[in-house]
Every structure is written in C-alpha cells, then in structure tokens.
Amino acid sequence: MRKILLFAIFAIAVLCGCEKEIEEDNSLPQDPQITLTTNKEVGETIVLRFNRDNIPPEVIGATKIDEKNSDAYGGIFEAFVVDVTYALTSQTVVLKGDIVCLRCRDNELTSLDISGCPGLKFLQCDNNQLTTFIVSDNPELGFLSCAKNQLTQLDVSKNAELGVLFCNSNKLTSLDISKNKKLGALNCANNKLTSLDVSKNTKLYDFGCSLNKIKSAEMSKIIKALPDWTGKTIWHVGEYSLNYAKINVVSNNNNEENEISEADIKIAEAKNWKF
Structure with a gap:
C-alpha cells in the first residue's frame, strides 16, 4: 500500500506539472512525436494512457476506437489521465504532439523512440519486448518505469530531473545513477548487477x-x-507522511545471489532504513 501511495503522489505531482511548455528551440523537430513498434498484428489493439489534457491530436498507424477514464489504483488518477484504445493499421505507430505523459506497457513493443519528444515527463513502458531504449534526449523525464523488458544497457546520465526509476527485471550488468541527484525511488532488482554506486543519490x-x-x-x-x-x-502531504526509508537488497528467492552481512544490516537500520 505504501508503494502505491508513493507512486500516486509522485505521479499526480508530475501530471499536474505537465502544462509547462518547452522553450522554443530551432534544433528540435518541428512536430514532436513518439514512435513505437509492436509485435501485435494489424487489426489488434493497443492501449495507451495519456494526461487527460494531452492526448495526441494525430496518430499515424492506428485508429482510436475507445477512450475511458483510467481506473488505475482504484481510480485515483481519474481526474488526470485517460486510457485510449487504438486498433492497429500498421505495426509502427507514430504519436504526434507535445506528449508529456505516456503509459504504453503490455503492448508487445519491440521498439520505442521518444527522442522526438523532449518535453516528456512521465513514461511507463513495462512488460514489453524492448532490447534497446534511449532516454538521453528527454531531459525533463521525472518518472521512468521500463521494468520487465530485455534491456542490457540503460543510460540515464542526461536525465537530471529523474525522481523515480524502475528498471527491474531486465538484463542490466551496470547502472550509472551518479547524475541523478534527485532520485528518490529506485528499483533495479532482478538484473545482473555486481555493484552500484549510490553515493551521489542523497x-x-x-x-x-x-x-x-x-x-x-x-x-x-x-x-x-x-x-x-x-x-x-x-515527505509530508496532507495527512500522509513518510518517516523512514525502505530497502530490499536480499530476497528469499532461490535465485538470489546478493549478499549482506549482519553488520551492514545494522548500519542501514541505524540510518532509519527498514528492511
């Protein structure tokens, strides 16, 4: 429940801030866009979630067939986001417009190009088939969830605004988060990491x-x-507050290869981290 609350608070904060316009830059594409490719067949459907006031005005490669209020987390996002169902007319879909919030998880995506949309702040693309993923052209990205893909690399060095990063269940052998000084929540579980430097993530x-x-x-x-x-x-929002940090570095899974000493557990607990 706590994780849901944290996610909700952050997401709402991001979505409420989505009206900020990107300063004019002649080096940027004239028409911002996001391109995605799916393994689904033409005629099948994909579901995308957008900020209610930021649905792409033009979509190439798919036809909108339904739009409804999001019921995510018991409808807590209903005032902010909508789920749009599209019927594929092509396996490559282009979303035109200055998109700031996109959820495209569970769509069998094999590629996702967000480089043409530098104002993107919130992206959730979990549970797809992505093997490569570039976010270096998205400096305003504050929330990124790319879990349950097949990523072997993830460069977030240009994403200084990143506050939440979920990249668990991929194939990462390294992860550099030294430039992400605003990072508050990180889940990089179920990868192939042998080390991780969190010294810059205060x-x-x-x-x-x-x-x-x-x-x-x-x-x-x-x-x-x-x-x-x-x-x-x-943090403290209304009647809710968080007075301790949460950590999960070793699981009971038979495939667990991480190790932690009792001494280090005590060190973490002394700094108000709860396992």
Whole structure:
C-alpha cells in the first residue's frame, strides 16, 4: 500500500506539472512525436494512457476506437489521465504532439523512440519486448518505469530531473545513477548487477536491488553510502507522511545471489532504513 501511495503522489505531482511548455528551440523537430513498434498484428489493439489534457491530436498507424477514464489504483488518477484504445493499421505507430505523459506497457513493443519528444515527463513502458531504449534526449523525464523488458544497457546520465526509476527485471550488468541527484525511488532488482554506486543519490528513500549478483564487499559500499534519514520526515502531504526509508537488497528467492552481512544490516537500520 505504501508503494502505491508513493507512486500516486509522485505521479499526480508530475501530471499536474505537465502544462509547462518547452522553450522554443530551432534544433528540435518541428512536430514532436513518439514512435513505437509492436509485435501485435494489424487489426489488434493497443492501449495507451495519456494526461487527460494531452492526448495526441494525430496518430499515424492506428485508429482510436475507445477512450475511458483510467481506473488505475482504484481510480485515483481519474481526474488526470485517460486510457485510449487504438486498433492497429500498421505495426509502427507514430504519436504526434507535445506528449508529456505516456503509459504504453503490455503492448508487445519491440521498439520505442521518444527522442522526438523532449518535453516528456512521465513514461511507463513495462512488460514489453524492448532490447534497446534511449532516454538521453528527454531531459525533463521525472518518472521512468521500463521494468520487465530485455534491456542490457540503460543510460540515464542526461536525465537530471529523474525522481523515480524502475528498471527491474531486465538484463542490466551496470547502472550509472551518479547524475541523478534527485532520485528518490529506485528499483533495479532482478538484473545482473555486481555493484552500484549510490553515493551521489542523497535523496534516495525507496531502494530495491535484490536478485542481482552483488556480493558482501560491494553491498557494504552501498549500505555505507545510503543517506541517513534518522529523525527526518522524508515527505509530508496532507495527512500522509513518510518517516523512514525502505530497502530490499536480499530476497528469499532461490535465485538470489546478493549478499549482506549482519553488520551492514545494522548500519542501514541505524540510518532509519527498514528492511
């Protein structure tokens, strides 16, 4: 429930800020666009979620057949986002317009090109078939969830605004988050990481890296670099607040290869991190 709340609060904050216009830049494409390719056949449908006030005015390669309020998380986003169903007329679909919020998960996507949409702030493309994914042309991206794909690399060095990153269940062997100083939530579990530097991520409060290959010595470096949240309120919104950080670095899964010592568990707990 806590994770849902965190996701909701951040998503609403992002979506509410989606009206900011991108400053004119002659080097940018005249017409912003996002291009996606799917393994689904022509005639089948895909479902995309947009900010209610930011549905693309033109879509090439698909025809809109339905639009409804999003029921995500019990309808908590209903005032902000809509789910649009499209019938494919091509396996390549081009979304025209200055899109700031896109959810395209579960659509059997094999490629996703967001380079032509630099104002994109929120992207959720989980559970597709992406093997490569470039976000370096999207400096305003604040929320990125690309979990459950087949990514072997992910470069987020140009995404200084990134506050939430979910890249779990891919094939990443390394992850550089040193430039993401606003990062608060990170889930990079179920990859092939052997180390991770979190020393620059002083705002990190929700961290998961289980099911990797991080042995005790490298895990100790991670634990010692975690920010100290002792006696601090991480966030407070209305009646809700978070007064401790959450960490999951070792699971009970039989495939778990991470290691953590009892001493490092105590170090993390002393800094107000709860396992």
